Amino acid sequence: MSKYRLDYLDELEAEAIYILREVAGQFEKPALLFSGGKDSITLVHLALKAFRPGKFPFPLVHIDTGHNFEETITYRDEMIARIGEKLIIGHVQDTIDEGKVIEQTGKNASRNPLQTITLLDTIAKNKFDACIGGARRDEEKARAKERIFSVRDEFGQWDPKRQRPELWDIYNGKIHKGENVRVFPISNWTELDVWNYIRRENIPLPTIYFAHQRDCITRNGQLMAASPFLNMDDEDVITRKNVRFRTVGDMTCTAAVESYAFEIDDIIDEIASSKISERGARMDDKVSEAAMEDRKKGGYF
Amino acid sequence: MDILKFITAGSVDDGKSTLIGRLLYDSEAILADQLEALHASNRKNDDGSIDLAILTDGLKAEREQGITIDVAYKYFETDKRKFIIADAPGHIQYTRNMVTGASNAALAIILIDARKGVVEQTTRHSFLVSLLQIPQVVVAINKMDMVDYSEDVYKQIVADYKKLAAKVNLDNVTYIPVSALKGDNIVYPSSKMTWYLGDSLLQHLENVEITIDDSSAHARLPVQWVVRPQTDALHDYRGYAGRVSSGSFKVNDKVTVLPSGFSSTISKIEVYDKQPAEALAGMSVTVHLQDNIDISRGDIIVNSAGQPQLSNVIEADLCWMDTRPLDTSLTYLVQHNTKTIRCKIQEIIYKVNINTLEKDFDEEFKLNDIGRIVIKTAEPLAFDPYQVNKANGGAIIIDSRTNVTVGALMLRQSVE
Numbered sequence: 001m002s003k004y005r006l007d008y009l010d011e012l013e014a015e016a017i018y019i020l021r022e023v024a025g026q027f028e029k030p031a032l033l034f035s036g037g038k039d040s041i042t043l044v045h046l047a048l049k050a051f052r053p054g055k056f057p058f059p060l061v062h063i064d065t066g067h068n069f070e071e072t073i074t075y076r077d078e079m080i081a082r083i084g085e086k087l088i089i090g091h092v093q094d095t096i097d098e099g100k101v102i103e104q105t106g107k108n109a110s111r112n113p114l115q116t117i118t119l120l121d122t123i124a125k126n127k128f129d130a131c132i133g134g135a136r137r138d139e140e141k142a143r144a145k146e147r148i149f150s151v152r153d154e155f156g157q158w159d160p161k162r163q164r165p166e167l168w169d170i171y172n173g174k175i176h177k178g179e180n181v182r183v184f185p186i187s188n189w190t191e192l193d194v195w196n197y198i199r200r201e202n203i204p205l206p207t208i209y210f211a212h213q214r215d216c217i218t219r220n221g222q223l224m225a226a227s228p229f230l231n232m233d234d235e236d237v238i239t240r241k242n243v244r245f246r247t248v249g250d251m252t253c254t255a256a257v258e259s260y261a262f263e264i265d266d267i268i269d270e271i272a273s274s275k276i277s278e279r280g281a282r283m284d285d286k287v288s289e290a291a292m293e294d295r296k297k298g299g300y301f
Numbered sequence: 302m303d304i305l306k307f308i309t310a311g312s313v314d315d316g317k318s319t320l321i322g323r324l325l326y327d328s329e330a331i332l333a334d335q336l337e338a339l340h341a342s343n344r345k346n347d348d349g350s351i352d353l354a355i356l357t358d359g360l361k362a363e364r365e366q367g368i369t370i371d372v373a374y375k376y377f378e379t380d381k382r383k384f385i386i387a388d389a390p391g392h393i394q395y396t397r398n399m400v401t402g403a404s405n406a407a408l409a410i411i412l413i414d415a416r417k418g419v420v421e422q423t424t425r426h427s428f429l430v431s432l433l434q435i436p437q438v439v440v441a442i443n444k445m446d447m448v449d450y451s452e453d454v455y456k457q458i459v460a461d462y463k464k465l466a467a468k469v470n471l472d473n474v475t476y477i478p479v480s481a482l483k484g485d486n487i488v489y490p491s492s493k494m495t496w497y498l499g500d501s502l503l504q505h506l507e508n509v510e511i512t513i514d515d516s517s518a519h520a521r522l523p524v525q526w527v528v529r530p531q532t533d534a535l536h537d538y539r540g541y542a543g544r545v546s547s548g549s550f551k552v553n554d555k556v557t558v559l560p561s562g563f564s565s566t567i568s569k570i571e572v573y574d575k576q577p578a579e580a581l582a583g584m585s586v587t588v589h590l591q592d593n594i595d596i597s598r599g600d601i602i603v604n605s606a607g608q609p610q611l612s613n614v615i616e617a618d619l620c621w622m623d624t625r626p627l628d629t630s631l632t633y634l635v636q637h638n639t640k641t642i643r644c645k646i647q648e649i650i651y652k653v654n655i656n657t658l659e660k661d662f663d664e665e666f667k668l669n670d671i672g673r674i675v676i677k678t679a680e681p682l683a684f685d686p687y688q689v690n691k692a693n694g695g696a697i698i699i700d701s702r703t704n705v706t707v708g709a710l711m712l713r714q715s716v717e
Binding site: 006007008010011012013014015017018021022024025044048050051052053054055057137141145146151160163164165166167168169170172174175176187188190281 | 404607
């Protein structure tokens with residue numbers, strides 16, 4: 001016996017790699033859900049560590065709302081070219097065209113809620129039995145109770161009352177036909193852990209994470225990027241601001257924060273001293289106290 | 302900086318949620334928007350202060366019932382250490398949830414209400430902490446403000462608990478008198494209990510030593526995945542990927558692969574683009590062997606000089622976690638490390654009444670029951686007794702009809 005020697009980032013990394021390899025070992029057709037955000041970028045980096053020099057035993061899957069930050073798509077395509085892995089894209093536009101969902105109207109219209117249907121369609125079409133996602137338990141209180149292997153029924157639903165016990169590091173990936181498992185390898189990471197890891201590993205990120213000048217409007221007390229996807233009217237005043245984004249989602253629901261953090265060190269300082277949690281900048285979580293719990297039950301990541 | 306995972310055992314009545322809330326609040330782990338929600342809530346204490354217990358509220362169903370149903374994980378850190386709290390419910394009907402939370406904890410905080418002292422649930426929680434082999438225990442004697450911060454009350458509870466600790470084989474116990482409601486000895490030392498000279502709870506959590514079993518005799522690497530690029534450049538590349546569950550491996554170590562029993566020597570250890578000389582417990586690595594032997598997922602690589610037991614009839618402690626009782630005529634699945642095979646529970650030796658610690662010979666093994674059984678597996682398992690090496694002694698039972706995890710096994714010894 002001796003004193004513990006693994007640094008926390010090494011421990012979190014080893015756990016995530018272990019979980020990714022369990023997915024590879026236990027499932028026939030897994031996939032890695034890639035949003036272009038820092039958490040899924042971290043997952044890709046961890047997958048390199050888990051499987052190189054071999055290929056990934058799964059494709060990356062991007063659910064594309066069509067309302068993306070251009071920088072995210074540029075990043076995604078460059079990354080795919082660099083790592084040489086397969087990318088499958090599920091388009092929300094296709095789901096709209098097929099009449100499976102109806103585009104929201106009004107000032108606060110967003111495609112964010114529609115992507116759940118596109119995701120479920122993409123899972124069904126490709127017969128994925130496991131989807132790896134970058135959710136973390138520190139993000140939100142419904143996520144704090146979710147398992148690392150989280151079983152979903154045919155409708156993608158999460159039933160918090162019927163979660164399987166998850167003991168030691170033994171993950172039970174047994175499912176019935178039609179069910180699938182959402183797997184969260186970085187469940188135990190905090191936002192700051194992800195940033196510290198990105199810095200340590202020198203992982204490149206989309207530029208919108210760093211401070212830049214951008215035209216913004218203020219909506220419901222939050223700073224939104226002015227874009228053709230946002231339904232704007234005369235009340236919306238465009239101002240040029242120095243901003244960055246703490247999460248990367250659909251342009252219609254991802255709020256910016258005013259920031260002069262141009263380098264990763266600045267970002268880490270900013271987050272360490274920040275007084276607002278990461279999902280505080282997500283309008284989709286503001287809907288109600290149980291917003292995330294309800295969306296998870298409905299099949300959201 | 303390292304990570305300490307700990308579990309809190311107690312019920313709402315003991316002030317468990319308030320204790321966790323106080324830890325988070327006083328260590329300033331709560332962010333402004335969460336604080337705003339906290340202040341906005343209409344749940345207040347009698348004296349009008351914020352009800353810190355709200356911080357641990359999770360699911361809607363739990364808020365409605367005012368209890369914790371499931372294990373919730375909370376994260377915070379200080380300058381010295383990072384912490385993961387597994388907040389598990391304390392009522393007897395949620396024993397399985399506590400077992401789940403306890404399975405990964407390096408430390409357990411057992412809460413005792415100073416007004417009530419050592420009670421039935423204290424026995425139950427202590428038994429579970431011992432069963433799951435949590436290495437460090439803190440007995441937090443809470444609500445000291447309700448007993449006038451009396452040293453005598455504290456001393457009496459410590460004396461009572463020591464008897465219980467001896468009965469359930471718990472050592473490494475630290476006692477701390479606290480008031481989660483008032484904040485005494487949680488983060489800051491109490492000015493009301495100057496007779497207590499030890500650390501506050503947080504100071505203790507920051508300083509308690511966590512050890513790692515790095516003896517080569519316990520070197521265990523369950524194989525998760527075989528890396529075989531099969532490209533022209535890497536035609537002969539064959540790496541065995543897994544996480545070292547206990548002990549440590551070095552290049553040139555003689556190793557044995559189980560259950561086959563083939564031996565070889567470690568020729569290389571890889572972690573992506575690095576080649577460390579040693580693979581320590583907890584590390585995810587890829588190892589290469591000198592000889593080309595058939596190894597696949599489910600096999601375990603061990604140090605040849607310190608081999609585990611290999612058996613298909615094993616005595617074990619079992620915690621049953623399903624609403625359907627255990628059926629000894631049914632074939633279940635057992636998952637041990639990366640291996641999943643068929644099994645039967647061949648014999649129920651006894652059950653334990655976890656409130657009184659008395660043995661019970663009632664036939665039925667129902668939800669939350671704990672006891673000793675004999676399991677027969679379709680192939681031999683390469684295991685260590687859980688009491689000696691937790692990492693290679695735990696297993697789960699899966700009901701193949703529902704695919705649900707229905708039992709937790711702590712393997713004890715081969716029965717031949």
